[in-house]
Amino acid sequence: MVEVSTSILTVKDGEEAQTFLGLEKAKTDYFHIDVMDGKFVEKNTYNKMLRYSEYIKRLSNLPLDIHFMVEDVKKAIDDFGSLEPNIMTFHYEACKDNQEIMKNIEYIKQYHSKIGISVKPETKIENIYEFLPYVHMILIMTVEPGKGGQTMLSTMIQKIEKLKKYIEENNYEIDIEVDGGINLKTMNKVKKAGANILVAGTAILLAKDYSKIIEELKK
Numbered sequence: 001m002v003e004v005s006t007s008i009l010t011v012k013d014g015e016e017a018q019t020f021l022g023l024e025k026a027k028t029d030y031f032h033i034d035v036m037d038g039k040f041v042e043k044n045t046y047n048k049m050l051r052y053s054e055y056i057k058r059l060s061n062l063p064l065d066i067h068f069m070v071e072d073v074k075k076a077i078d079d080f081g082s083l084e085p086n087i088m089t090f091h092y093e094a095c096k097d098n099q100e101i102m103k104n105i106e107y108i109k110q111y112h113s114k115i116g117i118s119v120k121p122e123t124k125i126e127n128i129y130e131f132l133p134y135v136h137m138i139l140i141m142t143v144e145p146g147k148g149g150q151t152m153l154s155t156m157i158q159k160i161e162k163l164k165k166y167i168e169e170n171n172y173e174i175d176i177e178v179d180g181g182i183n184l185k186t187m188n189k190v191k192k193a194g195a196n197i198l199v200a201g202t203a204i205l206l207a208k209d210y211s212k213i214i215e216e217l218k219k
């Protein structure tokens with residue numbers, strides 16, 4: 001089964017409530033929250049995403065899928081963990097060594113949230129294999145993290161396939177989420193490669209009919 005996590009990064013000011021409610025009605029499976037700190041990536045969406053997450057928590061019962069593009073992962077886990085997200089995902093590249101990765105995993109656990117690790121396009125997927133027994137999801141960035149509306153990097157397809165194969169060979173139960181440039185044109189390739197959670201921002205938010213596109217993405 002394929003699930004859809006809608007990135008609300010580019011929701012228009014003043015249209016937050018109607019957009020969030022519209023997405024819930026259109027059966028998005030998650031709200032994807034892109035937390036940026038102005039250091040790990042150029043943009044800073046930190047406080048805005050905290051506000052949006054609090055707002056969604058009041059408005060909806062749908063799960064929060066939080067993607068930390070930040071250097072200070074521990075602080076972000078504390079700030080967003082109190083909102084009881086379904087899953088918190090941090091970047092492999094934000095951690096100085098493997099020990100720090102394991103520490104972040106343990107830290108997320110304290111909030112009873114699921115755990116994800118994300119990899120940037122240039123990071124080899126083999127680097128995260130040793131953490132697979134401890135996480136629920138791997139988020140493969142299919143664009144350079146930092147902004148919405150980019151074109152999917154087609155070379156990421158092999159990376160998804162490779163991870164899927166490794167997960168199956170080892171009988172792990174881990175979700176593969178893809179993020180960046182996912183739309184009706186690119187979705188089939190990533191699904192075929194093994195992704196089962198698709199993040200889409202621009203493709204959904206710019207669509208006239210949220211239900212229709214979300215339904216298509218899930219097929």
Ligand code: DX5
Pocket residue numbers: 007009032034067143144145146147148149150179180181182199200201202203
């Ligand atoms: C990029 C973010 C994505 C992005 C998705 O750094 O992690 O979640 O906003 O947006 P689209 O679907 O527009 O590529």
Ligand code: ZN
Pocket residue numbers: 007032033034067179199
């Ligand atoms: Zn994201």
